Amino acid sequence: MSPLFWCLLVFAAVCVVVWVLSMLTNEHSWVDRIWSVVPVVYAWIFAASAGLGDLRLNVVATLITLWGIRLTFNFARKGGYKRGGEDYRWQILRSRMPGWQFQVFNIFFITIYQNILLLLITLPMLTMTQNPRPFGALDVIATIVFAGFLVGETTADQQQWNFHQRKNSDIAAGRQPNPRFLQSGLFSVSRHPNFFFEQAQWWVVFFFGAIAAGSVLQWTVAGAVLLTVLFIGSTSFTESISKSRYPEYADYQARTSALIPWFPRRGAATRTA
Numbered sequence: 001m002s003p004l005f006w007c008l009l010v011f012a013a014v015c016v017v018v019w020v021l022s023m024l025t026n027e028h029s030w031v032d033r034i035w036s037v038v039p040v041v042y043a044w045i046f047a048a049s050a051g052l053g054d055l056r057l058n059v060v061a062t063l064i065t066l067w068g069i070r071l072t073f074n075f076a077r078k079g080g081y082k083r084g085g086e087d088y089r090w091q092i093l094r095s096r097m098p099g100w101q102f103q104v105f106n107i108f109f110i111t112i113y114q115n116i117l118l119l120l121i122t123l124p125m126l127t128m129t130q131n132p133r134p135f136g137a138l139d140v141i142a143t144i145v146f147a148g149f150l151v152g153e154t155t156a157d158q159q160q161w162n163f164h165q166r167k168n169s170d171i172a173a174g175r176q177p178n179p180r181f182l183q184s185g186l187f188s189v190s191r192h193p194n195f196f197f198e199q200a201q202w203w204v205v206f207f208f209g210a211i212a213a214g215s216v217l218q219w220t221v222a223g224a225v226l227l228t229v230l231f232i233g234s235t236s237f238t239e240s241i242s243k244s245r246y247p248e249y250a251d252y253q254a255r256t257s258a259l260i261p262w263f264p265r266r267g268a269a270t271r272t273a
Contacts, residue, residue, distance in 0.1 A: 007045055156193040190258070
């Protein structure tokens, strides 16, 4: 049977489990909890369909596994897998919507749409299975670029973790944290460097498929495109929350690139409290 058939079976099962758990627990971060796991399963289904004999498929599956390990670790240490570890953004959104409206949102966006997206971002591997071209120089370059983005996201997450550890220590000691949100390191050249590197890795996965097919004109670009669209919406929502909490966040926005790491804008005002 086609690897896509097995992926669709996993997709259907995950959707049911995620939705049922959200109803039983009244927590809506179950998709977040499987976000770093399900694409790894899809990746190895595609690699296994070639008997683990296709080097490109094996390399991409390994890179996606490393991505999954990093993301799972970071999510776990922030308490995402603990009871009550629901993403604060779902809580805020739930408070702004009537109950029935949020349940519709839960079914169609949180559960179904996001799981469709998790499948779509791995579908360049379907292109690879259909175009078993030998692993070449462009694949080596793509592997190095993916690894660079993985290191970048790991660094950004660690900087964010270190900052929040210091911030929590200051609050516990009765001190006012200054600054109140992270603005140094990679966060001095991008307001969301971890978001940038996350999206960039999946664009590289698409390019692996394009390399195999010999053309970038592949419908499987849909996964990377829709992931980017999702992050645009998520970033906008996250920043609206940050601005409501920290008036000085507007200054940070004025001088720092939203996503793509770039030199800070000169002459922008700076406030830290």
